[in-house]
Amino acid sequence: MENTIPAVERLKREEGEILLVTHHNPDGDGIGSMIALYRFLKKKGKNVRMAMKDDAPHIYDFLPDIEKIEKLPLNHRFSLAVVLDAAGVYRADAPVYADEYLRIDHHIGGVLESENDYVDPTAASTTVVVGRLLKNWDESCIDKEIAVCLYTGLLTDTGSFKHNNVNEEAFEFARYLTSKGVNPSQIASLVFERNRPAVLHLLNRVLSTLQMDMEGKIASLVVRREFLKTTGALEEDTEGFVNFARSIDGVEVAFIMIQRPDLRTWRVSLRGKGKIDVRKIAEKFGGGGHRDAAGCRLQGTEEEVRSSLVQAIKEEVAKQLQKTVKV
Structure with a gap:
């Protein structure tokens, strides 16, 4: 049996409204992590929304459900807010109203939002951390669309696998995502070869x-x-x-x-x-x-x-x- 991940158990227990957010000036890792978790939680019957302060760069317009990302601030208080790919909820650069906060990230340092935070600086991207979380919870729910979101974050945050955050897990995760139907060449072209x-x-x-x-x-x-x-x-x-x-x-x-x-x-x-x-x-x-x-x-x-x-x-x-x- 896999080890228990506190963030998984916390999300399983949540019966109220969940808000997913990422940092301002969002990148592929923040957006990919957020949408992947959003689609997974929807499959699990959770009441979940996504929001961020700035618009998503057009190079990520191919990601599923990107049109469902709302603009912060929202005049609404949520039961739980999950901040992804950020050192703390403050990195949303806009008010986020919630009874409780949870951080999922791979940056060194930052704010401890709760005892259930899932932060691993050894991970090549936040999508790697989210991938672990989803596999721990219910791997059968990871479909091609979720895999595309996860791979996009991995590709962009590793600088196309050129940065020194690339490790064995990063390549193994990429292999896993391709087994779910991801086309690496297609995603690289969509992200890097659509300049106006x-x-x-x-x-x-x-x-x-x-x-x-x-x-x-x-x-x-x-x-x-x-x-x-x-x-x-x-x-x-x-x-x-x-x-x-x-x-x-x-x-x-x-x-x-x-x-x-x-x-x-x-x-x-x-x-x-x-x-x-x-x-x-x-x-x-x-x-x-x-x-x-x-x-x-x-x-x-x-x-x-x-x-x-x-x-x-x-x-x-x-x-x-x-x-x-x-x-």
């Missing part, structure tokens, strides 16, 4: 902002609000742009700064190649994430924010070099 012309025009503008620091170890890009206006692209279209900076030979840390509508706030995505823990850099600014992929928000002028980030990265690189010397 406006996105390429935006990318052209963003790549022109490339700057290098620390003798080529740091690469940065900027998305100014004016770029979005002149190209007709959306902020969500910048997903993955930071990887162009990360791909440069010799770069250890890459980041992209995305200007928000107030023109003073910048959404920052950091990427590493294994040597530098970018999560520690993000945490200095109140953010978080993983060793090779993290994010945060800063306020200030473009140059102020960029200088702060470069300095923080230099300090983290220096720490790493000191450790290497000692070893």
Whole structure:
């Protein structure tokens, strides 16, 4: 008999209304986890809804039931709110009203929402954690549609299996999901090969902002609000742009700064190649994430924010070099 998972037992007991939420600026892992759990709970006869603050990027419009995701905040109090792929319910960036909260995640640290939380930082994605939960509860309910949601989160959060969070379980989970009918090539094409012309025009503008620091170890890009206006692209279209900076030979840390509508706030995505823990850099600014992929928000002028980030990265690189010397 499989070990009991407290989150499973808690969900089994719930007879009231359940709300599933994920973080703002949602990605494939957050959305995939949420919809997979939603469809499973529906099969189990639960009264469940989904909501998030921001719209889902169009690249995920193929996911089943995505049109059923509502907008936060909802003027309703739920019996239980489950926050997925987030360090806590606060990452929803909007009020979530519930009598009780439950967190399902794979990020290091974060808020303990309840004694039933299911958080495993060794998992390659939150969909891996959700997959374990569903298999523990009733594997027969995992159909092709649920598997597609789970695989989408796994594919995107591992950077197409390139990040250092990829482990044996990730590949075994991918194999399992293909046995449920998932077509890896099809999903990769739907997620990564449906850019509109406006996105390429935006990318052209963003790549022109490339700057290098620390003798080529740091690469940065900027998305100014004016770029979005002149190209007709959306902020969500910048997903993955930071990887162009990360791909440069010799770069250890890459980041992209995305200007928000107030023109003073910048959404920052950091990427590493294994040597530098970018999560520690993000945490200095109140953010978080993983060793090779993290994010945060800063306020200030473009140059102020960029200088702060470069300095923080230099300090983290220096720490790493000191450790290497000692070893």
